[in-house]
């Protein structure tokens with residue numbers, strides 16, 4: 560199966576200066592067109608948070624208008640730019656979202672089990688899971704120890720060297736690492752938030768961060784602690800699962816590049 564992970568679309572209303580700078584709504588429409596028509600068409604799409612930019616109902620309204628353009632099921636996760644209460648209210652048809660409490664959920668019915676975690680702290684840029692959610696995660700992972708699992712969450716559970724973004728990181732990353740280190744059936748932890756492609760091994764599991772469909776964060780490491788954005792091209796992650804070879808992740812651009820050369824048949 561193929562799973563597309565798109566992240567940090569930061570939708571705004573067209574009148575905002577932010578929209579004039581990044582044009583996030585048109586870029587998400589372009590992403591929908593791209594995955595629909597791709598030769599590697601995904602079965603499912605996960606949007607891993609920062610769905611809108613300033614958590615306003617008008618922004619979720621714009622997003623509501625775009626989502627039907629995806630021709631496959633789309634699952635939503637909250638990021639720090641989202642309002643979980645509003646998100647739930649604006650997407651009542653997304654009935655996998657719990658009706659109260661944190662927006663944690665499980666997607667079943669596929670060769671992989673998907674566990675989605677809500678790292679949102681209302682009104683704050685940092686993320687947090689807490690004991691209750693970590694216990695729930697531990698129980699979900701223990702339920703079927705031989706079933707392959709992928710975990711989605713907005714805030715990555717590690718420090719990156721992008722100092723300004725690290726200050727907006729997951730507050731209880733060590734507790735999360737402790738839980739996942741006890742389970743051998745996790746095939747990947749997949750995050751957003753950092754608007755770049757970044758990987759690190761945590762507790763024996765590869766954690767990957769998905770770039771943004773809107774704009775990327777400037778690569779400034781260590782003491783270069785200013786925060787900037789770039790117009791590097793919109794990207795997403797395509798996760799390819801086979802029983803035989805496991806989960807392989809590819810970065811793809813939201814753009815159709817011309818094929819330069821091709822060879823058919825036996826190599």
Ligand SMILES: [Fe+2]
Nearest residue numbers: 567609752753
């Ligand atoms: Fe973001």
Ligand SMILES: [Fe+2]
Nearest residue numbers: 609638639752
């Ligand atoms: Fe974020």
